Ligand code: NAD
């Protein structure tokens with residue numbers, strides 16, 4: 001035993017020699033690394049010129065809006081997101097999975113190997129159908145559950161149905177939200193205020209309560225919050241406070257669920273080109289120069305956040321809980 005642990009001077013020198021030899025051939029090894037793993041070379045992409053910049057065409061859709069009718073069309077990763085099996089075997093439920101960040105997460109999750117259920121409003125069937133087809137194209141189970149999250153009974157039914165059809169649940173993404181811009185607090189009716197609170201605060205409360213009994217250690221809850229949680233604009237008085245509440249529930253539930261092995265994290269986007277913005281979320285004036293205030297002079301595209309939703313769900317992100325990951329083009333505070 002003792003002999004095994006004894007390293008002779010000759011072994012040390014021999015080892016050093018091998019090390020030096022490795023250093024000498026290192027450049028050759030690096031040059032062939034991509035071939036060895038079958039990786040394609042990742043070309044550098046300039047984030048400033050990668051996606052459309054304002055000025056954008058003035059456009060307005062009735063709420064909740066369709067991604068398919070936006071100009072230019074948002075990029076949710078339909079053609080660009082490549083998976084590598086990071087979520088193989090996972091079962092995910094994503095609210096607002098038909099468009100925007102939810103759709104980008106749904107496509108990415110399916111390409112990473114997860115079965116995915118999406119919730120959306122009946123008016124968004126057209127967008128949802130495209131997402132369902134994209135999930136199926138990956139050979140994954142795709143479950144469509146339309147319905148209004150402002151209804152507590154529906155939230156419970158949504159989770160139960162997702163669990164039944166997926167055969168379990170280990171990723172819950174609370175992403176759906178309502179955002180309507182109002183110049184003044186005086187323009188916000190109690191009905192409108194309540195609508196925003198019900199969608200953005202109550203629905204996650206109800207879905208999380210319904211999902212908790214199913215979540216095993218290793219499961220995750222991911223919330224979509226916003227840079228508005230930290231630095232609200234004056235026209236989003238009601239919406240911005242719901243995003244602050246979202247950021248806050250991530251932190252309290254992370255502490256509550258940590259001992260159960262369930263992680264809770266949030267994603268805080270900056271201005272992203274989604275239907276929410278063209279269906280009352282932004283004024284026409286703001287929309288036409290949407291994203292111009294960022295350091296890249298453009299809005300983000302939903303696909304640019306997809307890998308964050310993957311990272312927060314994957315096993316290798318296991319020490320991240322109670323965190324808010326930002327992606328805002330240079331602003332925001334998380
Ligand atoms: P989006 O319009 O594509 O997604 C929002 C979704 O919410 C809709 O698709 C709809 O299905 C769902 N929804 C709204 N009310 C609902 C209800 N009552 N019942 C069921 N579903 C309902 O827009 P998005 O920008 O991708 O929004 C996703 C998340 O991103 C939201 O939480 C939003 O607050 C957040 N966010 C967006 C931006 C941005 O600039 N677009 C910035 C920061 C945060």
Ligand code: MG
Nearest residue numbers: 098099124275
């Ligand atoms: Mg939508």
